[in-house]
Amino acid sequence: MSGKSINLEDIWPQERDFISRPERYKYVRKIVKPEGCVFCNEANLGPKGKGLCIFKSQQAMVVVNKYPYNTGHLLVLPIRHVGHLWDLQEVEYSELMFLLKKSVEIIEKVYQPHGLNLGMNHGKVAGAGIPEHLHWHIIPRWNGDTNFFPLIAETKVHPETLEQSYEKLLPEFEKLEI
Ligand SMILES: [Zn+2]
Structure with missing residues (x-):
């Protein structure tokens, strides 16, 4: 991803503040979800695309989390849009577990x-x-590290940017054979 800017606005859900009752200046925080499923969008873009997908096999993929709880926070998921574990086929499950282990x-x-x-x-x-x-x-x-995450304040300190995490992890994922 060197030298190119990532525009994730169109892919990932965004947190936005809205004025719900202007007379009281009351703000509410809403999650704005873009068209379609973020993970399916990431799957379509694939590794080294404009998104955060860092590895993709036939059945599963690894994505750098847009909203990390800590540096290096990864997501491992099936390519197929499936919401229940029991709907996964054996081949999907085994690739997922393999990728989970390799990512660790x-x-x-x-x-x-x-x-x-x-x-x-x-x-x-x-x-x-x-x-x-x-x-x-x-x-x-x-x-x-919990000292860095004042949960109440919703302020999280991440010593690394998403781009830095991606750049750091990509060479290792590029070596991966599945
Ligand atoms: Zn999906």
């Missing part, structure tokens, strides 16, 4: 975190932001 190995190599959170929120009620397209989170963790 790459994060380990590139960032040397002290630990990792791996998980999936299955369904809206479980906290999935985009429940209609399954995605696993890989979140690198460092000792004391």
Whole structure:
């Protein structure tokens, strides 16, 4: 992605402030979702496209999260627009699990975190932001990193930009054979 700017506005959901009742100057925060599914859009763009997809195989892909909880936050997901684990075919599931493992190995190599959170929120009620397209989170963790994330203030410190994370991880994903 060197030398090209990323315009993710058309792909990823955006957080926007709206005035809901102008007389009271009350602002509400809404998530504005663009046309179609963000992950399907990313799949169509593929690696080194204008999006954040960093690796794509026949059945699964890896995407750098636009809204990272920590540096190096990746998403691993099926190419197919599937919202339930039980709808995945065996071949999709095995490629996903393979990519999940490989992504962890790459994060380990590139960032040397002290630990990792791996998980999936299955369904809206479980906290999935985009429940209609399954995605696993890989979140690198460092000792004391919670100090950087004042959850109440919604202010997160990320020592690295998305572009930097992408550039750092891409060479390792380019070596990956599936
Ligand atoms: Zn989708």
